[in-house]
Amino acid sequence: MTEPRSVIVIGAGHNGLACATYLARAGRKVLVLEAAAQPGGAAITREFAPGFRVSAVAHLLHLLDPVVERELGLAQHGLAYARDALATVSLAGERAPLVLSGGSILSGEVSAADRSALRAHAARMQKFARLIARQHGRVPPRLRFDSWRDALPALALALDIRRLGRKDMREFLRLATMNIYDVLEEQFEHPGLKGALALDAVLGARLGPRSGNSVYTSLYRQSGAVNGRCGALALPRGGMGAVTDALAAAARAAGVGIRCGASVESILVRDGRACGVRLERGEELGAELVVSNADPQRSLLRLLGARHLEAEFARRVHNLRAAGNAAKLHLALGGRPQFRGLSAAQLGERLLIAPDVDYVERAFNPAKYGEFSTQPVLEITLPSLHDRGLAPAGREVLSAVVQYAPYDLKGGWAVGKERFLAAVMATLEEHAPGIGALVQHAELLTPMDIEQQFGITGGHWHHGELALDQFMVLRPVPGAAQYATPVAGLYLCGAGCHPGGGVMGTAGRNAARVIAGGG
Ligand SMILES: Cc1cc2nc3c(=O)[nH]c(=O)nc-3n(C[C@H](O)[C@H](O)[C@H](O)COP(=O)(O)OP(=O)(O)OC[C@H]3O[C@@H](n4cnc5c(N)ncnc54)[C@H](O)[C@@H]3O)c2cc1C
Structure with missing residues (x-):
């Protein structure tokens, strides 16, 4: 017998946690099932080398929905900022670096x-x-x-x-x-x-x-x-895991149960209606409603199964473009690196290696043909400069998003990863001579690694390309754009839905509103 008003949420990413909390507050009995050992999805902080902790995938907070932050009381549940308005520094080799903040140039030779x-x-x-x-x-x-x-x-x-x-x-x-x-x-x-x-x-x-x-x-x-600052870039104290820890605390305070290490193998359907899930270990759990925080392809094709979907709808989901292109680099550094032309204070800002627009376009070119950039673009932070809890005394953590690293690399990542890491380190070395010698441990997560470790099909930032043919009424696909799927009782609530990815919580909140409103 399924308990009335019970809901199972598959996945404790930030959207799943937000959705679960709103539903519990609306009187539902909610259980979140998370495959990983800790809640948070792609917004967690984890140790990647002894004593070194880093935001494992997402590393800068800039989209968090202020309504979600306020309504779920994230500050009361422990969310604080190590820095809440990083400037952006464009590194330029021989030229003086350019420092920007919103519409102002803070330093640099600009007309x-x-x-x-x-x-x-x-x-x-x-x-x-x-x-x-x-x-x-x-x-x-x-x-x-x-x-x-x-x-x-x-x-x-x-x-x-x-x-x-x-x-x-x-x-x-x-x-x-x-x-x-x-x-x-x-x-x-x-x-x-x-x-x-x-x-x-x-x-x-x-x-x-x-x-x-x-x-x-x-x-x-x-x-x-x-x-309250538009376009601001923040480092949560304790890394991005602080955001999802606060969300998990808000969820528990609302009465949500969270089970980690509980990987869902399939969504159960009876008489055309979702009625629960089966875990990989064989256990079956019933619920009146099932909400999936996993990406649309995983949710609908793998966990539900195309046999429960009309052929045209299944084809649309199958054709979603969701192959990631962004990799993540983490360096445990034995000391503070020096970037050409940067002051000690500027080192703590958001550093970009994108010296001109053609450089960015050229970095993209190989990805069109399944190859990685040999001169990639990077978005770099050194969070330990603001947050001493992330690295041992006298050492630093470098966290960088690196593009372009196509998910479907020609020849495969098993062969390509070492070569890509070498290219990334060579690019870094041009801007920060001597950085290689400081590296005590390097972790590079390709989109394939992100898929395997974080359960995101294609390892895509947005759980599916954020393109005009995959946005709003078309996101993830027509027939599921209002969070309800064609299967009664089954909903989506993750980044693959409107409005898209980035750590915002809005998709989770919107989905909960649809469900609580009976939509
Ligand atoms: C390289 C990279 C860098 C990024 N950097 C930033 C950044 O700096 N700032 C930013 O705002 N965003 C960034 N993003 C995007 C951001 O990380 C995601 O958009 C966001 O985390 C998606 O949140 P979500 O809750 O929708 O899904 P997820 O965080 O993917 O959570 C989904 C959860 O579902 C779980 N799950 C999946 N399948 C199952 C199953 N079968 N059973 C149980 N659980 C399951 C997963 O384990 C996961 O915990 C980045 C993304 C990438 C790839």
């Missing part, structure tokens, strides 16, 4: 024309990013309206665009169809400035600056705020 263009560009992009952010918390509209209620989100979006005013509306529609390369070429001269802005548009995506859709991904990246 007055570029400074003023950056202010105008940042203000315009912020305005458009706020429009995108307003859509995050709305359940996407249905393509077919059965009632006025169904039509409301679409009307709200149209109204938001209309409210921009004629001039901005025209500019928004123009930019939304452009690539970031052309936008940056139109406005700026400084190569380092263009490189840094281009990298922000393509991080986590299978895109180069010249790819279509790259203005949308740039706006998406800017759509967050930390501590």
